[in-house]
Amino acid sequence: MKRRSFLQAGAAGVAGTALAGPALSQGAAARTLRFVPQTNLANFDPIWGTQYVVRNAGAAVWDMLYGVDERLVPQPQMVEGHTLSQDGLTWTFRLREGLRFHDGEPVLAKDVVASIGRWMPRDPMGQMIRAIQQELVAADDRTFRWVLRQPFPKLLYALGKTNAPSCFIMPERIARTDSFTQITEYIGSGPMRFVRDEWVPGARAVFQKFDRYVPRNEPASWLAGGKRILVDRLEWVVMPDPATASAALQNGEVDWWENPITDLIPVLRRNRNIAVDIADPLGNIGSFRMNHLQPPFNSQKVRQAVLAAMSQEDYMRALVGDDSNLWKPLPGYFTPGSPGYTEAGGDILKGPRNMDLAKRLLEQGGYRNEPVVCIVAQDQPITKAQGDVTADLLKRMGMNVDFVATDWGTTGQRRTVKTPPSQGGWSMFHSWHAGADCVNPAAYSAIRANGDGAWFGWPNVPSVEQGIAEWFQAPDPAAERAALDKVNSEAIEHVVYAPTGFFLGYQAWRRNVSGITKGPLPFFWGVSKT
Amino acid sequence: MWAYIIRRILATIPVMAIVALFVFSLLYLSPGDPAAVIAGDQATPDDVERIRASLGLDRPYLVRFGAWTWDILRGDLGTSIFTNLPVSTMIQQRIEPTLSLMIVTLILAVTIAIPMGVVAAWKQGTTIDRCVMAFAVLGFSVPVFVVGYVLAYVFALELDWLPVQGYTPISNGFFPWMENLILPAVALGGVYIALIARITRASMLEVLSQDYVRTARAKGAAQPSILFVHALKNAAVPIVTIIGIGFAGLIGGAVVTESVFAIPGLGRLTVDAILRRDYPVIQGVILLFSFAYVLVNLLVDLSYTLFDPRIRY
Numbered sequence: 001m002k003r004r005s006f007l008q009a010g011a012a013g014v015a016g017t018a019l020a021g022p023a024l025s026q027g028a029a030a031r032t033l034r035f036v037p038q039t040n041l042a043n044f045d046p047i048w049g050t051q052y053v054v055r056n057a058g059a060a061v062w063d064m065l066y067g068v069d070e071r072l073v074p075q076p077q078m079v080e081g082h083t084l085s086q087d088g089l090t091w092t093f094r095l096r097e098g099l100r101f102h103d104g105e106p107v108l109a110k111d112v113v114a115s116i117g118r119w120m121p122r123d124p125m126g127q128m129i130r131a132i133q134q135e136l137v138a139a140d141d142r143t144f145r146w147v148l149r150q151p152f153p154k155l156l157y158a159l160g161k162t163n164a165p166s167c168f169i170m171p172e173r174i175a176r177t178d179s180f181t182q183i184t185e186y187i188g189s190g191p192m193r194f195v196r197d198e199w200v201p202g203a204r205a206v207f208q209k210f211d212r213y214v215p216r217n218e219p220a221s222w223l224a225g226g227k228r229i230l231v232d233r234l235e236w237v238v239m240p241d242p243a244t245a246s247a248a249l250q251n252g253e254v255d256w257w258e259n260p261i262t263d264l265i266p267v268l269r270r271n272r273n274i275a276v277d278i279a280d281p282l283g284n285i286g287s288f289r290m291n292h293l294q295p296p297f298n299s300q301k302v303r304q305a306v307l308a309a310m311s312q313e314d315y316m317r318a319l320v321g322d323d324s325n326l327w328k329p330l331p332g333y334f335t336p337g338s339p340g341y342t343e344a345g346g347d348i349l350k351g352p353r354n355m356d357l358a359k360r361l362l363e364q365g366g367y368r369n370e371p372v373v374c375i376v377a378q379d380q381p382i383t384k385a386q387g388d389v390t391a392d393l394l395k396r397m398g399m400n401v402d403f404v405a406t407d408w409g410t411t412g413q414r415r416t417v418k419t420p421p422s423q424g425g426w427s428m429f430h431s432w433h434a435g436a437d438c439v440n441p442a443a444y445s446a447i448r449a450n451g452d453g454a455w456f457g458w459p460n461v462p463s464v465e466q467g468i469a470e471w472f473q474a475p476d477p478a479a480e481r482a483a484l485d486k487v488n489s490e491a492i493e494h495v496v497y498a499p500t501g502f503f504l505g506y507q508a509w510r511r512n513v514s515g516i517t518k519g520p521l522p523f524f525w526g527v528s529k530t
Numbered sequence: 531m532w533a534y535i536i537r538r539i540l541a542t543i544p545v546m547a548i549v550a551l552f553v554f555s556l557l558y559l560s561p562g563d564p565a566a567v568i569a570g571d572q573a574t575p576d577d578v579e580r581i582r583a584s585l586g587l588d589r590p591y592l593v594r595f596g597a598w599t600w601d602i603l604r605g606d607l608g609t610s611i612f613t614n615l616p617v618s619t620m621i622q623q624r625i626e627p628t629l630s631l632m633i634v635t636l637i638l639a640v641t642i643a644i645p646m647g648v649v650a651a652w653k654q655g656t657t658i659d660r661c662v663m664a665f666a667v668l669g670f671s672v673p674v675f676v677v678g679y680v681l682a683y684v685f686a687l688e689l690d691w692l693p694v695q696g697y698t699p700i701s702n703g704f705f706p707w708m709e710n711l712i713l714p715a716v717a718l719g720g721v722y723i724a725l726i727a728r729i730t731r732a733s734m735l736e737v738l739s740q741d742y743v744r745t746a747r748a749k750g751a752a753q754p755s756i757l758f759v760h761a762l763k764n765a766a767v768p769i770v771t772i773i774g775i776g777f778a779g780l781i782g783g784a785v786v787t788e789s790v791f792a793i794p795g796l797g798r799l800t801v802d803a804i805l806r807r808d809y810p811v812i813q814g815v816i817l818l819f820s821f822a823y824v825l826v827n828l829l830v831d832l833s834y835t836l837f838d839p840r841i842r843y
Contacts, residue, residue: 050570203794247694409562
């Protein structure tokens with residue numbers, strides 16, 4: 001006796017089955033894709049809220065002017081193409097025909113101008129462009145012109161990158177909302193429509209195929225190419241408990257799970273109806289950041305001591321277990337497998353760990369047993385595992401560890417505090433970065449070393465900033481490579497942050513679902529279900 | 531009686547006011563910043579400050595508390611910082627699954643536990659009594675989530691009789707609704723079955739030793755009549771009290787159960803809101819829970835008059 005007949009059979013003698021609700025037909029079920037996202041879709045403004053989950057949903061609902069393909073090259077998406085003036089200052093874009101918003105209105109250049117205007121203040125690359133922007137205007141309904149005061153060769157990458165916030169195109173009236181205020185209408189320009197009435201934050205989000213979307217003719221490749229939706233309806237089912245998500249996938253109650261935990265992978269692999277594969281080849285980079293403003297980590301030698309002693313293998317095994325396919329050592333800061341990957345200057349992170357050297361560096365750095373306030377968010381498995389390893393490492397080095405077990409929300413607030421640890425500040429906290437953010441310096445906030453403007457820890461290393469500036473202005477791949485080598489070696493020398501290794505994650509889906517690709521976010525185009 | 535009810539209802543006002551003040555103050559003092567969560571990792575301190583200002587989180591404590599209290603008095607629980615939805619809408623979306631889970635759990639617990647307790651008292655010292663007590667110890671000892679996982683494994687994964695997760699509104703039909711509630715209710719009900727069964731047994735043992743029960747037996751009354759008509763009614767006051775107390779425990783238990791079975795109820799809403807520091811949602815839900823708790827206590831107190839005519843208000 002199977003589930004669908006269990007209660008009905010039991011109840012038949014009492015009341016018959018007339019009370020049961022209507023069941024989905026097989027055809028309708030096949031046209032609905034049920035997806036378990038990484039976390040709850042708590043808001044749906046991909047500019048106001050920059051969480052990955054919002055970006056992932058946003059990519060289905062809003063289209064972009066450009067989109068990076070699997071080679072990380074930006075390809076035209078909503079535009080037919082562009083021209084660039086000889087001096088590299090004036091970009092002119094023309095929108096392709098047939099673009100429509102979900103309310104039926106055509107997508108016009110003025111909508112694009114407003115959307116870019118809302119995106120720029122919230123995006124690091126957008127801010128750089130805005131600082132050199134002379135004008136951004138709609139020349140006619142399908143043409144807009146962007147005039148800069150100095151060349152910005154990475155402009156197309158900025159418009160097509162996967163990192164949040166992505167430059168999504170919204171109707172002008174919505175895009176005029178201040179970028180620090182949440183929008184209240186969700187009128188998209190992409191291949192799927194957000195069904196607001198069925199949105200239950202924390203439980204479910206529903207998307208429907210937008211029939212009037214005109215996909216490009218090229219094959220889909222990540223955010224580029226023809227975004228053809230092959231199901232009628234996409235349901236995001238939020239499941240906070242991985243064991244429940246695993247059981248639901250095995251039971252056929254959901255079709256695709258974005259991020260199964262590694263502990264459950266053997267169980268899923270044993271089920272012949274389930275396929276398991278790497279989710280994102282660009283993976284993640286584990287990290288902990290040391291506070292460059294306060295003792296003891298205001299000393300470069302003390303920071304280097306930690307690098308000399310730390311074992312990335314310890315961190316990675318704590319994160320992903322014994323599956324060696326899921327991690328790599330990372331003697332640098334850029335994503336392995338990406339064109340920007342380099343090991344320049346990474347010797348201190350290679351080879352056997354050297355505790356003697358670490359202790360010598362601690363002494364040279366003037367460490368005087370100051371407490372190291374180590375903030376560890378316990379509600380994030382990645383930070384918790386890394387924090388436990390770090391606490392053990394520092395104790396073995398002879399450091400005085402003040403382990404602060406807290407939650408991610410508190411970490412988010414406390415890491416902004418610059419005062420000494422004894423006055424509410426901190427010495428170190430743990431985090432991780434999506435590999436897609438770390439393929440180059442474009443959207444890589446964690447690598448920045450511009451003091452107060454840098455990410456938490458506030459490293460101030462002009463040579464790193466110089467390398468980043470050289471990458472932005474690099475005229476060719478060779479110059480880009482040289483700039484990245486410089487950034488990597490200088491960042492390691494000054495320990496902008498401590499990379500704990502590169503790790504991958506899995507995704508899992510029912511075998512009756514096809515078309516799922518590996519990428520930095522779940523792409524719903526090209527996915528079908530039988 | 532009516533005067534008592536009105537007095538009790540009026541007494542809830544200062545209770546709710548104290549709860550409101552306490553919850554608001556606690557959240558104000560607790561660490562964490564929703565603006566930092568919203569701003570994300572790329573944000574500069576200026577960005578965070580702008581978001582904080584746009585949400586009104588930069589205002590002084592008294593101003594924020596005053597504004598919030600004024601809104602509450604007008605029946606407005608506020609708007610979620612994250613979803614931009616009214617808190618009342620979010621509660622409306624979530625209240626049915628939680629109420630359903632609580633009601634089914636309570637019905638299940640009461641219908642199983644009371645006969646168990648009565649029979650255990652009747653058969654005191656026998657194997658049946660010991661089995662009931664052993665079950666009670668087990669029910670107390672095994673955490674809800676463990677029971678939940680075992681039930682899901684057996685009845686959903688292995689037998690495929692019931693779904694693993696989710697919730698179907700009762701408007702979609704009684705049986706689809708029940709299908710999603712059976713496993714969570716059994717998982718959550720275990721501890722209440724144990725609790726109520728123990729209290730019932732203890733209370734019945736005391737009543738069964740009373741003279742009037744001996745008299746009833748001497749008159750030749752049937753055993754079921756002695757147990758369920760003569761004795762149980764007089765043993766009911768502590769049982770009803772413990773059911774009322776159990777309601778408060780159900781609120782906490784629902785948080786775990788809703789997570790294990792992915793039921794979109796108020797428990798999960800509360801946890802999500804706490805983790806994100808969504809203050810208006812936390813405040814709204816806790817106020818609602820407090821009110822429900824006060825109301826249940828009132829109903830329990832009133833129910834005493836049904837079981838014991840000596841009690842008068």
